[in-house]
Amino acid sequence: MRSPRLVRIVGVHTLSVVALAAACTPAEGEGEGEGEPGQATLSVQLAHLVDGTAIELDTATPFTNAFGNQYGVTRLSYFLSNLTLTMADGGTLSAAGGRYVHHDTPETMTVPLDGEVPAGGVQSLSFVMGLPPYLNQSGAFPDAPEALMEWPEMMGGGYHFMKLEGKFMATSGDPESYATHSGGLDGVDYSFAVTLDGSALTLAEGGNALELVMNIDEWYTNPTDWDFNDYFPGGIMHDADAQAILKANGADVFTLGAVSPL
Numbered sequence: 001m002r003s004p005r006l007v008r009i010v011g012v013h014t015l016s017v018v019a020l021a022a023a024c025t026p027a028e029g030e031g032e033g034e035g036e037p038g039q040a041t042l043s044v045q046l047a048h049l050v051d052g053t054a055i056e057l058d059t060a061t062p063f064t065n066a067f068g069n070q071y072g073v074t075r076l077s078y079f080l081s082n083l084t085l086t087m088a089d090g091g092t093l094s095a096a097g098g099r100y101v102h103h104d105t106p107e108t109m110t111v112p113l114d115g116e117v118p119a120g121g122v123q124s125l126s127f128v129m130g131l132p133p134y135l136n137q138s139g140a141f142p143d144a145p146e147a148l149m150e151w152p153e154m155m156g157g158g159y160h161f162m163k164l165e166g167k168f169m170a171t172s173g174d175p176e177s178y179a180t181h182s183g184g185l186d187g188v189d190y191s192f193a194v195t196l197d198g199s200a201l202t203l204a205e206g207g208n209a210l211e212l213v214m215n216i217d218e219w220y221t222n223p224t225d226w227d228f229n230d231y232f233p234g235g236i237m238h239d240a241d242a243q244a245i246l247k248a249n250g251a252d253v254f255t256l257g258a259v260s261p262l
């Protein structure tokens, strides 16, 4: 009857080796201090433009969309998910999960990416506009301001991907309100992935800021020129066609700006 005892001894021995190995392995991230020579870090800085001009939130209607509507912006807030910068050598910096951006809250306009990479050439920046289904779960963001983006349960729950609001000059000649609210609707996902070519960009040693521009005018054109009068006053949250148009028009809404020292 020696076999059971042998097995037990081997088992104990194996356990102790595993415990020893665990004790000798540094915790992840230890010894990787920031600012090592030759290493680069990155924050993504959002900019919100209409036809190349930085917006100011206002009830005036200084802009003209592709269809010809005069409009302005009073609110802009949205989610970007899984921001990832890929370097030419394959290294990555990323901010996992959904990040809330609000034009009126400057600290939300800068998203620091985790990690550091050797300074050098960039390949691309990628992210999801909105929240992909696995992140778009009711209750996932219990606190304000993110919680204020909740999407009605009767329309499928989750969160608005974007609230872009303002005034436009209606065909009646009077200013009316518009609310370009996007989100998943009745189980259909209208978030979309964006990958922007960054091959002209370089990250320098130390902290870097990369400008990511939302060109608001592009929400309303290419491929579909959007007439505000077709949708507002009123709402588009229940309108699957409008959500599909925003998703398609959104493909070229974002562009990369320059990299600057942070």
Ligand SMILES: [Cu+2]
Pocket (backbone or CB within 6 Å): 160, 181, 237
């Ligand atoms: Cu809404």
